Amino acid sequence: MNIDKKKHKTAKAIRKGIGKQLRYIKRDLKIIERLCFKSPLSLLSNRQYQDLLVCHEVYRQQLEMYRNHIHKTEDRIVSLHMPFVRPIVRGKATADVEFGAKLAINQYG
Numbered sequence: 001m002n003i004d005k006k007k008h009k010t011a012k013a014i015r016k017g018i019g020k021q022l023r024y025i026k027r028d029l030k031i032i033e034r035l036c037f038k039s040p041l042s043l044l045s046n047r048q049y050q051d052l053l054v055c056h057e058v059y060r061q062q063l064e065m066y067r068n069h070i071h072k073t074e075d076r077i078v079s080l081h082m083p084f085v086r087p088i089v090r091g092k093a094t095a096d097v098e099f100g101a102k103l104a105i106n107q108y109g
Contacts, residue, residue: 003016003017015066018062018066019066022059022062022063022066025055025059025062026059029055029056029059032052051080051081054077054080054083055080057077057083058077058080061073061076061077078099079099085099085100086099086100087099088100
């Protein structure tokens, strides 16, 4: 939170903040894992279970990028509620990047 309030953010401060957030998520996922031993995951709704799986995948992707000092990963998830949405670089004047489903639709006429 403190990093977000700063006017000038150094790369070191941003990396430190990302590391903290990843550790918080790791802690929370461990708590959920321990709760699974007491009560089964079948008590979750389909949506809750799907969100939990997406959270695990986002954590894995972010941790991989953090450890390898990279900013890209294959099939990067940018939205928890819509994991099929991908950033698409368009290079338009109003927005360099758009978000949408990556679909290749061919229409034969």
